[in-house]
Amino acid sequence: MTKPRSRRGGGRPTIADVARKAGVGAITVSRALREPGRVSEDLRRQIQAAVDELGYIPDPNARALASARAEVFGVLVPSLTNNVFAEVVRGIYDSLSDSPFRIQMGNTHYSGLEEERLLQLFASQRPAALIVAGIDQTPLSRKLLETAGCPVVQVMETGPDPVDMLVGFSHFDGGRTATEHLIEKGYRRIGFIGARMDPRSQRRLAGYRAAMQAAGLYDPRLVTTTPLLSSVTLGRELLRDALAKMPTLDGVFCNNDDIALGVLFECHRAAIAVPKTIGIVGFNDLDMMQSAFPSVTSIRTHRYEIGRRAVAMALAAIAGQRPQQRIVDLGFELRRRESTTR
Amino acid sequence: MTKPRSRRGGGRPTIADVARKAGVGAITVSRALREPGRVSEDLRRQIQAAVDELGYIPDPNARALASARAEVFGVLVPSLTNNVFAEVVRGIYDSLSDSPFRIQMGNTHYSGLEEERLLQLFASQRPAALIVAGIDQTPLSRKLLETAGCPVVQVMETGPDPVDMLVGFSHFDGGRTATEHLIEKGYRRIGFIGARMDPRSQRRLAGYRAAMQAAGLYDPRLVTTTPLLSSVTLGRELLRDALAKMPTLDGVFCNNDDIALGVLFECHRAAIAVPKTIGIVGFNDLDMMQSAFPSVTSIRTHRYEIGRRAVAMALAAIAGQRPQQRIVDLGFELRRRESTTR
DNA sequence: GGGAAAATTGGTAGCGCTACCATAGATGGG
């Protein structure tokens, strides 16, 4: 009976303080904040005044504990520095910045095992939604997603059988379109150069292969890959490797723009004329591709928009309106530039 | 007396389940998990077995509520896509991946107001530590940091008066070193080109100015800036602007590597010889600078290491060992390359 | 070997919030 008041909480106002000041019950304050429509105009105003005066901020932990549901979006990406995912993440952050939802991000480092570990961790927090990159989850990961009990959005790809919702585009089609463009421009000995052959890269390679085979141009020696992480420097090395294997190479489809830039630089350094001697196509269309000299043809993808759309779909699902379209294909565009203009 | 068991929590095991299975008190389980040293070997083993068998994962929300302290690092950066901050963030994530700490990231979009808003939000969650970019907080932000009641690490800069701890390097010295290098190489009409003139960019500019003035070379018309966000494309435009103002320009110190790359491409396009006619120095030394043609001189900064060090210092502080060195200067290195070799 | 100190374990009482149910007043149809 001695200590009347919070010994632990550092004196921050609680919902009870607001309720007392506004002359209402605590539960009414809670409602006024979460479902304003269910509280009369009068009380709502009174409560808002008390909130403002006290500087009350609800404790998300207490809220999560009591409601068995955290206002958190779990986001899982394979890399934080890869510009492509950084843009998706930026879209997610921007879309969520004015909502009560926080973001819990995880970096899987392209590892299925790490993805399982993080998913387990995330699911244990009962997130409001999960956004994960790719559709190639391990069986355990997929089960974790299915039983997470919240909307799930897979991003960056398209496909027939998402766990729940899916936003992205076809890497296969992207790879094929890029390759067909080179063929159309008259290139014949067209190589594929790729680092870090994750599932999306594999699909781009498959698209390349399909286009080459359809044109009767495919030769496995035209493909040069490595498990190393993409970088501009690696692009240079891979072009050297490719040329060593196949000196008559007259075009390259690069798995991404970093590689493409490295290839371009290596061409400069080796005095190989672009687009005359070798044509170059990149993937993702980072800003620098339009400014490079010569400017580089690339497949434009809509990373930021994918992040935004994923959040929008998750938010709708949380609000109970499951979208009529569970699978959204945002497509891509071929940006024709100097590196393939001859 | 009817409903005996959790109606809300979806049946996940709780600490009480573990305690029952291990035949001990709940509090002992709690201790075994958090302070294993205070529980006897025997019980610890028993409890671990029960935890494993049940697949128990502690609820971070309940933990945070009960202990009035969340196992969360708040991280505030001005941009998610800027490669520089992405690397710092990667260092933070990597350093924290095996700890119980989660990360709550915020994107301030280079806005002091947004920083205040996020800090307010973060502080209300009683984080275990806060990591913020820069030392130029608004007075309110600074007060929020000071009263957050947790270790605070400011990163990316150095300076005399951190809120708590500080890891970074001197942008002023970096700018001066870059400029002195150009002077030393015989360049005289050296321009400064910069976008998004945040406080760090301003300090690099100040370093540039100091070097130019010391050499008697400073002319305000040599400085070209814009409030727009950095990009390769913008680098091209800014070089054009700079040349229009000052056609005799023979060198440029670029505020960052994106700009430097744009400048390089514009030189190619305009058939300006690099390094002969114009020398170029960038800032940050992204991977692509060493691979560019010609390769580009840049100031190498240790972004990833800054992230790691910030976490290490915060972790030490949380453990009660305040580091003897509150201010850590990780320095930078000038990487001399072809773009200034003549 | 006795008593103090240290180590080990447990019980109780919340942390701040919301789900659930109850209650009182408002509305409305016959």
Add this chain to the structure above:
DNA sequence: CCCATCTATGGTAGCGCTACCAATTTTCCC
């Protein structure tokens, strides 16, 4: 005008965990 239905508000009882303190056992010192 009465009773059923709906609306607005409140009380109670936890959510799962840990701080605090008490109780017990072990260790240690002279």
